[in-house]
Amino acid sequence: LLHLWGVVPVLCLLWVGSCPWWAYLLAAYGAQSVLKIRTFLEHQAHEKVSGRSVIIEGGGLLSFLFLNNNLHFVHHANPTVPWYDLPKLYRSRRTDFLARNRGYFYPSYGAVMRAHLLRAKEPVVHPNLTP
DSSP states (O other): OHHHHHHHHHHHHHHHSSSOHHHHHHHHHHHHHHHHHHHTTSBOOOSSGGGSBOEEEEOHHHHHHTTTGGGHHHHHHOTTSOGGGHHHHHHHTHHHHHHHTTTOEEEEHHHHHHHHSSSOSSOSSOGGGOO
């Protein structure tokens, strides 16, 4: 029901506006696709809390679009640090951060794509719930 409250105004705007429905759907699909890159692996199941958040070093344009969320572990370890200061903080304590996050690391988003584009990252069933 809450989703419906958000969908109705959008449909009304599409009805009276000049944006064709197919262009809106294409833009929404594109935005969701980029968002899924970020949310795909920012967390993983791990016994230790410190091993659950990823570090992706080479973020490039995606790093800017995601407000440096490629340094997700650094954000969790220092939640009051502004997003634009995360890269400097990470560079200053790189060895410490990599040791503390238990190796949940990728050198770039390209490495993520190469590793998981055609292979599942982990089973669908939560790994800590399997017998």
